[in-house]
Amino acid sequence: MTTTIRGGQLARLLGQWHSLPGRHRSPDYAALAAAVRGLLSDGRLPLGVRLPAERELAEALAVSRTTVSAAYRTLRETGHLNSRRGAGSWTTLPHGHRVATSGLWAAGDDHDMIDLGVAASAAPDELVPAARAAADDLPRYLGSAGYHPTGLMELRDAVAAGYRARGVATSAEQILITAGTQQALDLVLRLSVPAGSPVLVEAPTYPNALAALAARRARINTHGLDAETGWDGEMLLGALRQTRPRLSYVIPEFHNPTGHLMSADLRERLAATAHSTGTELVVDESWVDLALEGEPMPPPVAVFDRHSRVVSIGGMSKGYWGGLRIGWVRAAAPLVQRLAAIRVGVDMASPVLEQLVAVRLLDQAPQVLGERRARLRERRDVLAAALRRLLPEWSFVLPRGGASLWAELDGPISSALARAAEDVGVRLAPGPRFGLDGTLERFLRLPFTLPAEDLTEAVRRIASVRHDLDRASVPSWRTPSVIA
Template identity: 55%
Template structure:
């Protein structure tokens, strides 16, 4: 293991001699050096006695600084082996950006994206090492790097859906994938079926295309196959956008019998199915095994969309489309009007993360389950009049309110320091006002604080300090 001497640490760290308490300033300085990459992770720090002598402070001061760094997750120690630098678990540390006082200081409950997993750093380092071999070309690959398409195809095959790399198109996130598919396949006036509630940006894309949107209601219990198939038949839907895996925002999971029935109905009504699998890897409890919807497809009408954003990290703007090889090529040609290709380095990072799939799944199960349970217990204690069904996976609760509508509550909550996602964001105009989506993708202590603020907003209205009106930004 690499190590730093006390002299090297003293040379790197910059502390105002008048800073008080000094131990906290020392801990903050070391933390900043770790986060900036000036002190690498897994480097052994100098002994407390040696660092105290070099900095000319008491050993108690250095001991207190090391204790604080351990508490925050930036230092690990073992008896007889010393202390070495680390990065905290991003989903459990109290030292996290969700409660930051930077910017507007709002707790961001409008967004259902988890922090990066612990595997991300190593995957990034390996991807940087991989990058030079791709530097001889121009970096533009409209269909995606072969190494990533191979891993995505292998993952579908492992799930029971035989897939070749040429059936995969890499996109710049799942939202980009939705834009490409609907942009190519949907024209003005075409009926497009969507769930209600559903992912807001899918509605946005359908509207941009001038489509006629056909909503079909679902609940926490999921889909009623006869209503869904009847809507396809009666509307003559050109395309249907569905989220069968821990649906956003309800968290519902579609069983295989319903998947088979929906795909069969789409075949009879000549409807293309766009199946968003963004949350498919995030089962938190034991659930019945389900197959990809495309596993029931016999005539190439199911287009699957995936993303790196929920299992791994939203900052990795990488998604994908699984379809026929011919349609993947058409989509790659069509994307030239939007962008040329997805970032090479981010594709390499995601390819490396596929090698750590099980590790990340386990981490997400642990952290999201703890956050979900904290949110559920907090709601039952502090807002017992609100009702919901606990989902077995995904990242959100779909909560039914018993008082004022979700939109005025969200406006009031801004004044109490929290952003919310009111129900109307997830449906068509004037609907779902009695619902609120609450994500559990943040640490338990953040959710506990947010619930305190939400209850104050419900009970007292907009009595807190004024917040900018643009605080309700739909990052969902």
């Protein structure tokens, strides 16, 4: 069935398209067409959607129908729109590009691009030796069918030990091993969020979490984080009491994308309020291993869970390597069994060899994570210094952990800047990717996972297109990107 977007909905997604830098140098129709292409390029406007009729969109945008007609014609010429007389116009992409639920995917990697869209590090040196050692461990499992829906017991033991070291009493029976943190979230949502259920998330938040919630057809409510101070406790708890959501998804450790760390006091109040409102708390701990300043970490939210309302998810993508698809769920043992039953209908079990590699790496966690933190701390400081030198009009709070900083720009230019940066070989994740309604145009997530020289060069290129943005021509189609 074809999805239709109404004029008012598209107008909200487009936001302040008419006031972006460079807009006054382009005709109205060209600026409108460029804004629609921008929505397609970062995944906020899906493919195969029927756009509103010209008259309807013209009324919603308070422009002439001629402007909309010319914009649609331009989009057809660039391959972003297919039209049939009397039937309507549908979004598409040129050159056979395809779309996935988490955004747009290119046919292959572009090795000439400095990719700041992905906040993940290269593999550690310990990975290959761990894989060789895991291969030696594999014969112990070859006599079985190889299906372990809840995960290998030795890996579940290792993950449970990590929680106990953080102060949370945890047994292996409370751990479910998954194919990455994203699958952990997906399984929890399959079990806990019927279609149409209200959920509460932070704004901004992780884009792929929003994609997973959209796939469950959840009714998403948001609680805003301040760019400088993070969570407003009273507003967060008030939103829980007012909306009484079925589920709330939070990232308390080095929040993605802002980098903020939730206080212990708010964690305790959050768990208590979730119990009083009947809300299941899904706590994403993807970044918990990446504290960069050596300071004591607040206790996990699960420490304050007295009524089995907290489900913790995590994995090895950020601390170790994204190519090692190992994640987990920590929850009450009966819930783990229910999740495992759902998981069998998805992919049966995680690969045995990858789980054995994970066991070996977790056994070397102090060394692996120590080196990872030191490298990220150095690169964070290089990125911050380059931004202060080349883009002093931008502001940001230096994150105490994680792998990215959340920069506030000198205008609502995030999407326009991302499109311009592609021309000089830099891929960016514009602020609106981290929200629901096309806002956050004043913000940009900048990871510091690449080598220092790449970060410095990327900022130099971004600064060059920022200063030239007023003179930029209408942007052409660019390779789509993955946000992670």
